[in-house]
Amino acid sequence: MVLVRYNPWQELNALERHINGLFGDTRVPSGRLEKGFVRVPAAELQETDDAIHLKLELPGLEAKDLDIQVTQDAVHISGERKSQSKAENNGTTRSEFYYGKFQRVIPLSVRIQNTNVTADYKDGILNLTLPKFEQEKNKVVKVNLELPAV
Incomplete structure (x- = not known):
């Protein structure tokens, strides 16, 4: 069995990265759970x-x-x-727009x-x-x- 030293600061670092990611993006919460975020x-x-x-x-x-x-x-x-989506019979379309x-x-x-x-x-x-x-x-x-x- 391997012992790993617990570092409480690691969780704060992960939280800081998450918050910085939210502020770095131009999205705001939409209030609708199904959409998640609305881009502004x-x-x-x-x-x-x-x-x-x-x-x-x-x-x-x-x-x-x-x-x-x-x-x-x-x-x-x-x-x-x-x-401006087009109807396609085969394949899938992935979009980040x-x-x-x-x-x-x-x-x-x-x-x-x-x-x-x-x-x-x-x-x-x-x-x-x-x-x-x-x-x-x-x-x-x-x-x-x-x-x-x-």
């Missing part, structure tokens, strides 16, 4: 002095399949990638002018330019340092 588009936010630039990765979708709604403090994106509906809400750190948003969709990449309100652009707070009275 990856996003990239860049803030400048004048605007917020939002880039979303939406490969395989046409512009008509997207619904984009912008409020002053969030961007709501939903869409559906439809399956995700088909179905998705929805994502991206909160914004500042208020924007949602009436002046511009969008560009090319090669599966959606670029939104979200201009900031004028008072958000010039949001500077002056701090006065006064010596305490003696």
